[in-house]
Amino acid sequence: xxxxxxxxxxxxPLTDCAPLVAAQALGFFEEEGLNVTLEREASWxxxxxxxxxxxxxxxxxxxxxxxxxxxxxxxxxxxxxxLNQNGSAVTVSKTLSEAIFAVDPxxxxxxxxxxxxLAKVVAARRENGxxxxxxxxxxxxxxHNYMLRYWLAQGGVDPDHDxxxxxxxxxxxxxxxxxxxxxxxxxxxxxxxxxxxxxVGRVLVxxxxxxxxxxxxxxxxxxxxxxxxxxxxxxCLRAVMRGAAWAxxxxxxxxxxxxxxxxxxxGAAPTAIARALNGEIVFHRDAAGLPRREHGLWFLSQMTxxxxxxxxxxxQALVDRVYRPDLYRDAALSLGPILEPALAxxxxxxxxxxxxxxxxxxxxxxxxxxxxxxxxxxxxV
Amino acid sequence: MRVLVIDPDTARAALVAxxxxxxxxxxxxxxxxxxxxxxLAFAPDVVVIAAESPxxxxxxSLRDSSAGHPVVMFVDRSEPGLAEQAVRAGVAAYVVxxxxxxxxxxxxxxxxxxxxxxxxxxxxxAKAKADLESRKTVERAKGLLMKERGLDEDGxxxxxxxxxxxxxxxxxxxxxxxLAFAGVLKGDGQ
Numbered sequence: 001x002x003x004x005x006x007x008x009x010x011x012x013p014l015t016d017c018a019p020l021v022a023a024q025a026l027g028f029f030e031e032e033g034l035n036v037t038l039e040r041e042a043s044w045x046x047x048x049x050x051x052x053x054x055x056x057x058x059x060x061x062x063x064x065x066x067x068x069x070x071x072x073x074x075x076x077x078x079x080x081x082x083l084n085q086n087g088s089a090v091t092v093s094k095t096l097s098e099a100i101f102a103v104d105p106x107x108x109x110x111x112x113x114x115x116x117x118l119a120k121v122v123a124a125r126r127e128n129g130x131x132x133x134x135x136x137x138x139x140x141x142x143x144h145n146y147m148l149r150y151w152l153a154q155g156g157v158d159p160d161h162d163x164x165x166x167x168x169x170x171x172x173x174x175x176x177x178x179x180x181x182x183x184x185x186x187x188x189x190x191x192x193x194x195x196x197x198x199x200v201g202r203v204l205v206x207x208x209x210x211x212x213x214x215x216x217x218x219x220x221x222x223x224x225x226x227x228x229x230x231x232x233x234x235x236c237l238r239a240v241m242r243g244a245a246w247a248x249x250x251x252x253x254x255x256x257x258x259x260x261x262x263x264x265x266x267g268a269a270p271t272a273i274a275r276a277l278n279g280e281i282v283f284h285r286d287a288a289g290l291p292r293r294e295h296g297l298w299f300l301s302q303m304t305x306x307x308x309x310x311x312x313x314x315x316q317a318l319v320d321r322v323y324r325p326d327l328y329r330d331a332a333l334s335l336g337p338i339l340e341p342a343l344a345x346x347x348x349x350x351x352x353x354x355x356x357x358x359x360x361x362x363x364x365x366x367x368x369x370x371x372x373x374x375x376x377x378x379x380x381v
Numbered sequence: 382m383r384v385l386v387i388d389p390d391t392a393r394a395a396l397v398a399x400x401x402x403x404x405x406x407x408x409x410x411x412x413x414x415x416x417x418x419x420x421l422a423f424a425p426d427v428v429v430i431a432a433e434s435p436x437x438x439x440x441x442s443l444r445d446s447s448a449g450h451p452v453v454m455f456v457d458r459s460e461p462g463l464a465e466q467a468v469r470a471g472v473a474a475y476v477v478x479x480x481x482x483x484x485x486x487x488x489x490x491x492x493x494x495x496x497x498x499x500x501x502x503x504x505x506x507a508k509a510k511a512d513l514e515s516r517k518t519v520e521r522a523k524g525l526l527m528k529e530r531g532l533d534e535d536g537x538x539x540x541x542x543x544x545x546x547x548x549x550x551x552x553x554x555x556x557x558x559x560l561a562f563a564g565v566l567k568g569d570g571q
Contacts, residue, residue, distance in 0.1 A: 042433045045441035049475075055463045140442045166417070167442035169435035380514075 004035035005232050010047050010059035011040060013266045014170060015189035015276050016084040016217050017060045018256060019283050023243030025259050032235035040264065043169060044139045047220075051077055054222050058236065061220035064141040064299040066322050071313060076223035080327035081237050082295070083217040083244070085288045086207040087281040088144050089192040090151055092184040093177050096121070096133065097202040108202075112209035112357050115155025122162050135159075136168040136176065136185040143207070143216050146302035148186035151205060153376040154358050160306075160378070171267075177201050188216070189276030190268045197272050208280050211356045213288075215295040226327065237331035244283035253277060289328060294364040296323040298354055301362065304371035307378035315367050382407050384489070385425035385450075387436055389413045393455055397429055400485025415439050425450055427489050432456040432463075432475065451496035453488060455480075515553030522556035525563055 007029075011017040020038060023029050029036040039056065041047050048065055050056040052075025066077040092100070100107050100117045103124065107117030122133065135152075137145040149159040159165055168176055173191050176182040178200045185191075185201075195201035207214055219240060225233050247256050257277065261270045282288040296319035303309045354362040362370055372379040382404050386394040394411035401407055410423060415436035420428075430437060432454040443449040453474045456463050464475040474492045519541065526537035541559075545552040 042435040043437040043441070045437045046432055050463060053463060055460060139438055167439045169438050172435065 004030065004033055005229075005235075007034050007036045007058075007232060007236060008056050009036055009038055009236075010050060010056045011038060012044065012047065012060055012170065013040060013268075014060075014087075014191075014217075015260060015266060015273055016087050016281060016283075017266070018247040018260060018277075018281075019083055019240045019244035020060055020219075021243070021259055021265055022247045022252075022256060023239040026243065026246060028239040028242045028246075029236070032239040034232065034235050034239065036236075036239075044142075048074070048077075051075065051220055051222055054224055056222075057225050058219055058221035061218055062139055062142040063215055063218045063295065064143070064146070064303065065139065066218060066220045067296060067299060067318060068141040068303070068308070070322050071309065071318055077220045077322065078223055078226055078324050078327070079218040079220055079291045079296070079322055080226070080233065080324040080331075081219040081240060082215060082289050082291045083219055083240075083283065085213050085216060085282040085286075087189045087216050087276050088147060088186055088207040089189075089203045090148055090184065090186045090205045090210075091177075091192045091195050091201040091203050092118075093180075093182070093201050094199070095180075096183045097204070108204070112206075113204040115152050115157050117155075118152070119156040119162075122157055132162065132164045133183040134164045134166060134181065136166050136173060136182045136187075138170050138187055139167060140308065141303070143214070143299075144186040144188065146299065146306075147207060147210055148184075149306060150302065150356070151186075151210065153374060156376075158376050174198060174200055189281060190266065190272040193272040193275040194268055197269065205357075206280055209357060211354065213282075213286065214354070214356075215292070215298075218291055226324070233327065234331045234334065237328065238335045241284065241289055241332060241335060244289055245285075247283045248285050289332075291323045291325055291328055293319050293323045293325065294354060294362075297364045297367050298362055301367045301371045304368055304379050305374060305377045307380075311380050382427075382489075383423060383425045384409045385420065385423055385428045386411045387413075387415055387428065387430040387434060388455070390431070393429065393431065396480070396482055397485055397489075400482035401489070402482075404486070420450075427451045427453060427493055429453045429455065429489075432460075449496075449500075451489075451492040453492045515551070515556075518553055518556045518560065522559045525559065529563075 009020060011020050024036060024038050041050070041059070044062055044065060047059045047061055048069050051059050051061070052069055060083060063079060063082070066079045069075050069077050097108065099121045103120040104117040107113060125133070135148060137148055139145065152159045152163065157163060168182065168185070170187050170191050173182070173185050173187050174195045177185065177195060192203045196203055207216065221233060246252055257270045257273050260266045260273050261268065266273060297315060300309065300315045300319065368379065371377060382401065384397055384401065386397055386409065388394060388411065391411060394409060398409040401409065412419060428440060428450045430440060430452060437454070440450070440452050453476060456475050456477055464477045474488070474495070476488050522541060523534060523537040526532055526540055527534060532540065541552055541556060545555045548555060
């Protein structure tokens with residue numbers, strides 16, 4: 001007997017699983033009294049099912065997935081910690097980027113690139129009787145889906161009518177693009193960098209340009225862990241926060257890249273992994289780990305906008321149930337002496353209102369009005 | 382019965398075929414990965430997939446659409462409790478590896494009938510929503526006629542019904558047209 005408590009955590013091979021991988025490799029879990037088994041999973045659906053059924057105690061998870069699974073009654077999943085800010089990007093195939101350049105040579109030098117020129121390509125294809133372009137995301141309930149849809153719609157491309165949207169697992173994105181089956185995708189790191197490095201695609205918009213400091217993955221845990229084993233959850237959160245703080249430090253970058261590049265972790269080229277770690281993904285600083293309820297409400301605004309949630313759903317109640325900044329704060333305060341000053345987080349540190357690349361302000365008090373206020377929206381009002 | 386087994390390994394497809402022996406007509410096809418064109422062409426009645434396949438997310442994303450299929454997942458025996466708990470939670474149809482061929486048929490049958498039931502509920506819900514929308518539209522069109530034509534409620538409804546019968550369109554559609562034209566006359570959409 002080790003005297004340590006056993007915990008099973010799942011992850012998907014993506015750069016933003018770094019806080020978990022670092023906490024494991026550096027012995028932070030053990031120092032916090034936990035014997036953690038890190039299990040690499042092949043799909044988000046399996047992550048959801050295993051956490052919902054309590055087969056995993058927690059996992060690296062798409063933030064909207066915790067909301068969707070809980071709303072659907074598939075399980076009660078809490079988000080007591082955000083794993084990262086930024087990291088995703090919209091990438092298009094070389095052929096499509098050339099077509100965009102052909103209709104508007106200035107389009108690709110904007111910051112950020114908008115979908116306005118893509119809308120012209122889409123219109124021209126329709127006139128020529130060509131089929132719709134195919135775009136891929138990793139899961140219906142994901143930042144990637146909402147980021148791609150938001151970006152397309154802002155440029156006048158209706159994601160439901162003007163293009164075909166499909167779901168493809170992250171590690172298969174690049175090969176599908178190379179095969180010409182996918183014209184564009186929104187996926188997490190490192191796969192956008194891999195597409196560019198292999199000369200298959202071109203990155204148009206990074207998440208940090210789409211929404212500076214915007215949310216991405218969370219650590220999703222079973223409600224059972226929080227209610228029956230609160231000390232273990234706190235220990236787990238502390239270890240992952242320490243992993244996240246460690247992963248942010250530039251002097252640890254090389255070691256982190258080595259850890260992630262291993263075939264049993266992310267299994268991608270170190271140079272591709274390095275790219276999103278350089279000035280894009282934030283794990284811990286600027287209170288990146290705080291699971292902000294306004295982020296949850298923004299996800300629900302997009303779920304409302306695209307017709308994914310029932311009009312009768314109490315959005316605020318769902319977010320309050322799933323997003324648990326109180327658990328984060330509790331664990332973070334107990335860590336204070338170890339992490340100071342990196343832990344100088346404040347709830348008010350972020351801007352009061354999220355502002356995306358198009359300058360439209362999000363009011364967390366008026367989620368449905370925001371969702372219905374877009375020119376392209378499926379929200380029923 | 383058409384069964385698609387998505388699995389790089391051939392053993393499970395063989396087990397499924399063995400378990401379904403005697404079912405006529407029967408076609409069990411195996412594919413290493415999910416291939417959209419192949420799935421569309423084959424139009425399986427049920428899809429069996431290894432739980433460790435990354436293609437699960439693609440199938441899961443079709444769950445709420447008309448393009449979905451009943452899906453049964455094989456899970457490794459080293460995952461204690463997943464099959465039982467996931468099924469109890471209603472999350473998905475999981476079966477444990479090492480399953481006796483004799484049980485394959487009943488598991489696929491349950492998955493298919495559960496899927497049919499969910500599809501029907503989804504259809505009912507969509508219809509209920511559409512009915513509600515249509516009723517709201519009719520109410521608003523009635524209000525407009527009462528205001529613009531000085532009719533009482535009953536008169537407004539009779540006029541809408543007559544318009545619907547004259548044009549051979551559902552009353553909800555006529556009401557929607559009326560509201561749309563009223564909007565244009567007021568200057569919306571400019």
